[in-house]
Amino acid sequence: MSHKLLREEVVASRDLLPVFPRVISEIFATLDDPESNLGVLEKLVARDPVLVARVLHLANVAASRSRRDDSIFNLYTAIALIGLAQLREEVIKSKLTGFVHGLLPAGVLPGLWQHGAATGVCAEQLALHLGLPAVPALVAGLLHDIGQVWLCRFQPAAFLSAWEEAKTRSTTIEAAERERFGVDHATIGAWLADSWGLPMQVCVAIRYHHCPDTALSVPLVPLLHVANVLSNALDLGGDYARVSALSQQCCDALGLRWDDSADLLFARIEAANRASAHFYDSPPAA
Amino acid sequence: MDDCVAAQKPGRSRLRYLPVEQLAPGMALAESLDFAERNIVRHRLPDGQVLTPEDVQQLVSSRTDLVRIVVPDARSDEEIAAAAAFVRASVEAIFAGADLGQPALAALFERVLAYRSQ
Structure with missing residues (x-):
């Protein structure tokens, strides 16, 4: 074993990392209150030219569908048109993309973030397909491999060696990580998510996304497991899409059947992935 | 998009999902579409319907x-x-490391293969 990692060490590293975006916690705190954080989000968007451009674009697409003739250039009109749910989604994607780009060492495993982003899209679309809350699914999907990002930053040589071993030998990345660090990226990710104050269901889903059958009572657990598998099965992100396991119990818990009714879900996932591609580009190379 | 128009002509065809913004008159529906208000179906476009300009506008507005x-x-x-x-x-x-003897994995493999083959 290279270096047995302890929770205290991982959590203490927060001081060496970019600050986790506070707006994510604010969104979770007000999910059940549809109007309460609109003002906060409006101010946040107004300070971010990329988000302003994105919101205006989405509003003009929506306006063209409702046969409005005039283009929309006013941010507040645009926000009123796209609605709070889509505004939340755009803020989450933008802020977590920036946060993870700040964590990842330049040029190291750029596919890592692309896979996280694609899993976020899959989780959100799967939640919408199943009538489950989309925001926790999106956040859990985007951050499900944050433990690997942490390993990339703080244990790069040992992590890359684990990565190569998992690619070239018949072992999983989780097993290779546990051999070196005593824990795997799912556990590290859950420690970090908890330290950032994310909801317990998100932390548990990250913790069990590779071994979900022991935590099926939390609906986000099977959802994140299946979303992670789908992002690989549909080859949406990253440079090493591989499917090696899919929990039957998770599929049963979610009521998923892989018959032709799944095609619309696949199509929606691919469409959402294309629409989000501008957020999910790799961090700049070294 | 042009290759989707006049889909009603005889010959070999395939199925494809398109965003409503890319629909055009002359395209043929592969499955029926219901327009509902308050869970009551008000209007149905049947499977095989060749879209008119009015159908396209109705879909874009829906x-x-x-x-x-x-x-x-x-x-x-x-x-x-x-x-x-x-x-x-x-x-x-993608599924090289999967045990396709497991029903869930086998079903997902077959579905992804069928979806990609359309």
């Missing part, structure tokens, strides 16, 4: 996001066979 349409398939037998072989090899590579 909450529908994707529509499955019939697309003429002008590929030769050889091109179709080559595309099918490529798709199968790609999907098999």
